Amino acid sequence: xxxxxxxxxxxxxxxxxxEIISHQLMLRAGMMHKVASGIYTYMxxxxxxxxxIMDIIRDEMDKVGGQEICMxxxxxxxxxxxxxxxxxxxxxxxxxxxxxxxxxxxxPTHEELITSHIRNDVRSYKQLPMLPYQIQVKFRDERRxxxxxxxxxxxMMKDMYSFDRDEEALDKTYWQLYQAYSNIxxxxxxxxxxxxxxxxxxxxxxxxEFMALSENGESMILYCGSCDYAATDEIAAVEPVGIDQxxxxxxxxxxxxxxxxxxxDVAAFLRIAPAKMxxxxxxxxxxxxxxxxxxxxxQINEIKxxxxxxxxxxxFATEEAVRAVGMEPGFCGPVGINxxxxxxxxxxxxxxxxxxxxxxxxxxxxxNVNYGRDYTADVIADIRMVEVGDACPYCGKxxxxxxGIEVGQxxxxxxxYSSALGARYIDENSEEHDMVMGCYGIGxxxxxxxxxxxxxxxxxxxxxxxxxxxxxxxxxVNDKDEWLVEQAEVLYKELLDRGVEVIIDDRHERPGVKFxxxxxxxxxxxVTFGKKCRETGKVEVKVRASGEVxxxxxxxxxxxxxxxxxxxx
RNA sequence: CGGGACGUAGCGCAGUUUGGUAGCGCACCUGCCUUGGGAGCAGGGGGUCGUAGGUUCAAAUCCUGUCGUCCCGACCA
Numbered sequence: 001x002x003x004x005x006x007x008x009x010x011x012x013x014x015x016x017x018x019e020i021i022s023h024q025l026m027l028r029a030g031m032m033h034k035v036a037s038g039i040y041t042y043m044x045x046x047x048x049x050x051x052x053i054m055d056i057i058r059d060e061m062d063k064v065g066g067q068e069i070c071m072x073x074x075x076x077x078x079x080x081x082x083x084x085x086x087x088x089x090x091x092x093x094x095x096x097x098x099x100x101x102x103x104x105x106x107x108p109t110h111e112e113l114i115t116s117h118i119r120n121d122v123r124s125y126k127q128l129p130m131l132p133y134q135i136q137v138k139f140r141d142e143r144r145x146x147x148x149x150x151x152x153x154x155x156m157m158k159d160m161y162s163f164d165r166d167e168e169a170l171d172k173t174y175w176q177l178y179q180a181y182s183n184i185x186x187x188x189x190x191x192x193x194x195x196x197x198x199x200x201x202x203x204x205x206x207x208x209e210f211m212a213l214s215e216n217g218e219s220m221i222l223y224c225g226s227c228d229y230a231a232t233d234e235i236a237a238v239e240p241v242g243i244d245q246x247x248x249x250x251x252x253x254x255x256x257x258x259x260x261x262x263x264x265d266v267a268a269f270l271r272i273a274p275a276k277m278x279x280x281x282x283x284x285x286x287x288x289x290x291x292x293x294x295x296x297x298x299q300i301n302e303i304k305x306x307x308x309x310x311x312x313x314x315x316f317a318t319e320e321a322v323r324a325v326g327m328e329p330g331f332c333g334p335v336g337i338n339x340x341x342x343x344x345x346x347x348x349x350x351x352x353x354x355x356x357x358x359x360x361x362x363x364x365x366x367x368n369v370n371y372g373r374d375y376t377a378d379v380i381a382d383i384r385m386v387e388v389g390d391a392c393p394y395c396g397k398x399x400x401x402x403x404g405i406e407v408g409q410x411x412x413x414x415x416x417y418s419s420a421l422g423a424r425y426i427d428e429n430s431e432e433h434d435m436v437m438g439c440y441g442i443g444x445x446x447x448x449x450x451x452x453x454x455x456x457x458x459x460x461x462x463x464x465x466x467x468x469x470x471x472x473x474x475x476x477v478n479d480k481d482e483w484l485v486e487q488a489e490v491l492y493k494e495l496l497d498r499g500v501e502v503i504i505d506d507r508h509e510r511p512g513v514k515f516x517x518x519x520x521x522x523x524x525x526x527v528t529f530g531k532k533c534r535e536t537g538k539v540e541v542k543v544r545a546s547g548e549v550x551x552x553x554x555x556x557x558x559x560x561x562x563x564x565x566x567x568x569x
Numbered sequence: 570c571g572g573g574a575c576g577u578a579g580c581g582c583a584g585u586u587u588g589g590u591a592g593c594g595c596a597c598c599u600g601c602c603u604u605g606g607g608a609g610c611a612g613g614g615g616g617u618c619g620u621a622g623g624u625u626c627a628a629a630u631c632c633u634g635u636c637g638u639c640c641c642g643a644c645c646a
Contacts, residue, residue, distance in 0.1 A: 012595060012607065013581045017639060027580095037638065091570095092645070109646055143570075143644060151645090159646090218645095409646070441646065478604045512606035519606090530605055540605095 001470065003505040003517070008045050010517055020216045022452035023148030025461050029521045031469075038145025038153030040445075045521060048469040049448050050156060054135050056187050056466065057158050057442060060180040064173075066131045066160055071110050073137055077103035079112040083420045088312070094139045094153075106139035111417045111439060114161045118435070119423035125165050128425060128435070129173055133160030135444065147216070149445035150405065156444040163435045165425065167414070170436040174206070174412055177440045181210050181408050188447060189464025190407065191454055195221050196231040197409065198303050206412035211404025212450035219406050222399045224392035229399075234303045236386035237393040242351035243275050243295075250354050250368035252335070257365045261330035263296040266356060266365055273297070277356045278349050278369070280332035282317040282325075285309045289317050289325050292383065293334055294346040296356075299385040308344065308381050326360075333358035334375040335366060345377035346384050405450045406443075413437040455545075461522030462545050465568035470503040472561055473523040477511045477530040487554060488529045491539075494558050500565065519544070524568065525561060 008030035017034070018024040026032050031046030042050055058068060074096070080086035086093075086105075094106040107113070114132060122130055135158045145153050160177070164170040178194065185192035190212045197209040209232060211221050223230035231237070260266040267274045277296030282289055283305070290309065294300050306314045319329045326338045334343055334357060349355075350371040359366045369375070388401035415434040418424065423435045448467070455462045465471060472495060476488040488504060495502040503523065505514045518526055528540040532551070539557055541550045541564075552560055 009579075009596090011580055015580065016575090016582090019640080034638095090644090111646090138646095140645085144640095144642095146640090157646095411646080439646085480604070510604055510606085510608065512604090512608080515606045517607085528605075532605090 001503040003503060003514075004507045006044065006503070008043060008521070010520060018148065020147050020150070020453070021456055022150070022216070022449040025452055025456060025520070026148060026449070029461060032149070036153075038142055038151070040149065040152065040154075045469040046448070049463070049467050050444055052467045052469075053188055053444050053447050054156075054158070057135065057184055057444070060184045060187075061131075061133050061158070061160060064131065064176045064180050065129070066133045068134060069132050070134050070136060071107070071113050073107055073139070074104050075107050075110075075113055077105060079116050079421065080105060083112050083115075083417060085112070092140045092142065094141045107136070108138055108140045109157075109439075109441075110134070110136070110159055111161065111413070111437075112421065115417045115421045115423050115437070118161075118163055119418075119421055122163065122423070122435075123425060125425050125427045128163055128165045129169060130163040131160060131173070133158060133440075147218075147449075149449045150216075150218070152445065155446070158442040158444060160440040162438040162440070163418070163423070164438070165427065165433070166436055170412060170414070170438055174410060174438050177410050177438070178208060181410060181440070181442070184442065185210055185212070185407060185447070187466055188451060189455065189466060190447070190450055192407065193221070193223065193230055193402075193404065195223070195404070196235060198232065198234045198307070208410050209404075209406050210408040210410075211402075212407050212447075212454060213402055214405050214450060214453040215403055216453055217403035217405040219404050221402050221404045222386050222388065222390075223402065224395060224397055225400050226397040227392060227395040229392050229394045231386075233386055233401075234301070236390075236399070237382060238384050238386050239391045239393055239396070240347040240351055240382075241391075242348075242353075243355075244353045245351060247353045249370050249373065252369055252374060253367045254359055255365055255367055256363060258363045260363075260365070267296065270356065270365070270367070272356060276352065276354070278334075278352060280334055280358055282322045282327065282329075282332060284313070284315050284317045284321055285311040286313055288342065289321055290342045290344055291327075291332065291334065291337060292344045292346075293349050293357075293377070294384060295348050295352060298346070298348065300346075300383055301385040304381075305344065305383045308379060308383065328358070328360055328362050331358035331360060331362055331364065333360055333366060333369075334377075335369060336360060337375070342378045343375070344379045344381065344383060345371065347380055347382050348384065349377075350380065405446060405453065407447045407450050408440075408442040410440045411438060413439055456522075459516070460520035463522040463524055464545075465524045465565060468501075468522070468524050470523050471501045471565050472503070472525045472527060473518050473521075474502060474504040474527045475514050475518060475529065476505070477514075477528060479506070479508050481534070484529050484533060487533060488527075491527065491554070491558060495561065498558065498562060500558075500561065525564060527557065527561070 010030045011028045014024045015027050033041045096104050138157045142153050162173045192210050192212050194208045194210050197207045220233040222236045257266050260269050263274050263277050263279050274296040278293050279296050281292045322329045354368040356367050357369050389398045392399050418435040424432050452461050474488050474492050476485050492504045524544050526542045533539050537554050538551045
């Protein structure tokens with residue numbers, strides 16, 4: 001490629017809309033254009049990177065027995081109604097109608113569709129496992145698209161679905177994909193960490209997210225510095241910590257606490273630590289109101305809570321709903337609570353001796369309350385949001401925190417979709433079983449953005465060799481020097497012939513402009529043809545990542561470049 | 570969906586308070602000059618001021634509606 005012909009409108013200044021570095025650099029390097037909020041055109045440089053990432057993915061998918069297919073973007077409503085997700089999926093599901101007023105949607109994911117194919121095509125255990133995958137555009141009408149490709153409404157995603165005969169086989173497939181994912185992100189040059197994750201609305205249990213570590217990540221992860229444990233803050237398990245456990249139980253005392261609605265108010269008013277309080281929060285879980293108890297200084301993890309309750313909708317109960325079950329908003333407590341209300345208690349609460357809590361009465365709290373003596377729970381469970389410094393659930397060492405970009409996720413779906421859509425097979429004994437499924441996604445654009453987040457400097461992008469849009473840039477400093485230009489052109493042709501992805505900056509520009517664009521676009525290797533070449537026959541090879549400059553004889557520079565490329569792949 | 574801000578040339582912005590010929594920098598085109606880190610000089614092209622309506626002799630500027638975009642929050646395979 002010649003830069004004079006390259007369709008890559010570079011910008012000297014950052015567009016105002018871009019907040020994070022990857023978004024800014026992609027726009028400045030002319031890799032993409034915004035079309036609408038969360039919808040982008042990939043320009044030639046951006047698309048070359050996308051294709052390289054996709055090829056790495058294909059290679060690893062094929063290695064584990066995957067077979068690439070391509071399913072449509074538009075899907076009929078029927079299969080979504082069959083799985084029940086037509087109702088469950090909210091406004092994020094982009095619904096459209098055809099000219100006959102029939103319902104369709106733009107696929108946000110393809111479990112329904114692939115399962116409907118497999119149920120028709122696969123009947124016998126002899127055909128399992130089956131591992132179809134695709135790299136396809138997905139649509140999710142996000143409430144708030146953000147950060148360029150990081151969270152778009154239209155985005156490129158690889159999704160594989162596995163169909164196995166039983167849990168044991170699924171487990172094997174799952175860990176093969178887990179390993180394949182580790183390979184993919186390593187080959188893309190990402191510093192990536194798999195973490196235990198919630199399986200979310202897609203259902204099922206057993207999931208890992210692959211997190212590219214980055215300050216700009218949208219997810220919080222907790223990990224242990226001493227062992228392998230790592231999890232998202234959504235599910236990270238925590239060990240309960242006791243408070244004043246040697247203290248003797250005291251008698252319950254009612255105290256007047258005017259205008260003290262929050263834990264902090266009460267704790268300040270009574271001069272006790274918030275950790276000595278227990279707060280009672282009321283949630284609307286589908287049709288039921290539940291009371292949830294947690295230590296005053298802790299936060300409830302609503303994902304853990306929802307998983308324990310097994311409900312679809314979990315929201316904070318309205319004041320009316322709270323009053324309707326006989327409680328006083330702001331002064332809720334577990335003692336003497338309406339017996340019809342389920343009480344969920346965090347594992348730490350029974351370990352707080354002589355704690356404070358609401359008295360069920362406006363402007364009053366109770367002191368010296370104790371679990372077991374004064375009240376009981378329907379469920380005791382870990383429903384607490386993890387905090388940095390909490391003990392690792394495996395080895396007890398303090399957990400560390402980091403932010404991450406979720407670039408991939410592997411799920412065990414079990415039989416959620418196969419049973420809903422009737423994907424069954426016949427075993428050796430002529431018995432029919434639901435297939436056991438898994439699904440495995442990778443955000444391609446997000447992976448590209450994550451690479452840039454992790455690999456850039458003040459001058460621009462620093463592409464790892466494996467995903468660079470071009471491996472080598474040839475840069476003749478002075479285009480008036482015909483001899484010099486000719487030497488550069490000879491090398492350009494030789495590299496092309498030898499299969500190197502090479503680009504030559506043949507523009508009539510001053511050197512500074514060329515150097516800056518080369519740095520911005522981030523090509524891993526740069527060969528500079530300058531005065532030195534005429535005087536000594538040497539050119540400069542500059543390594544973008546390290547800044548290292550090697551002076552080499554023009555003769556043999558192609559061999560050197562091929563060698564350097566090979567070593568960095 | 571709640572809160573905040575912004576829509577003026579491809580990009581970054583000024584002009585709006587106090588209505589009166591639409592501007593600056595970058596980019597682009599021509600010429601000269603320059604060629605190892607976004608040079609200089611001279612000339613030039615490009616904008617229904619998001620959009621619809623209203624007030625006014627006169628609207629980028631004031632009023633109303635509407636659309637879009639971004640940020641914070643809520644939400645999220």
